[in-house]
Amino acid sequence: MTMNSTLTAAAAAAVAALILAAPMAHATGGSWQCENQMDMDHEVARSISGSNNALYQILMKTRENWDIAYKRAQCEAYAEGRPYEISCLNGRRDWDAIKAMVPEEYFGMSNDALYPRFLAIQSNREQSVAMVEYCRDVGAIE
Structure with missing residues (x-):
């Protein structure tokens, strides 16, 4: 083997080692799944709505809207290389913001x-x- 072919073989081996050592391109952001499926946020919504089941259900649908917007924003932050948090939302939701999304007059209705x-939602x-x-x-979740 000549000196040039030895250097070429060594260079190829070094490149191969770097490629193999590089992390695989896959989702690294996280998951929205919760270990404990019991959602304590239901209790928060129940405390806001009292015994009014329709208002509770409206709050739950509004929470779904908030969740979608929040998750999308976190995935956009991930894609842009900004700080993000992709993890279980239980106990982390902004209930003041969620409540503000519900028309104020709903809180006094039967x-x-x-x-x-x-039903119209x-x-x-x-x-x-x-x-x-x-x-x-974008690779934020699997």
Whole structure:
């Protein structure tokens, strides 16, 4: 083997070692899954809505909207290299912001009066699916 071929072989081995030592490109951001599936935030929403089940259900749907927007923002931060936190949201939600998203007059309405409003709230399944796909595409979640 000549000196040039020895150097070329050594260089190739060094490059191969660097490639093998480099971290694999995969999702490193985290997961939104919670170890404890018991969501204590339901208790917070229940305390805001009292015994009014329709208001409670409206708060839960509003919480879903807040969750989608929050998760999307965290995945955007991940994609842009800014600080992010992708982890279980239980106990970390901004209930003041969630409550502010519900029309103020709803808090004085009866269960019967609110029920049609609850039924009118559209499912956010498409937004949720789009958020998850975006987060996966940028590598923030698996």
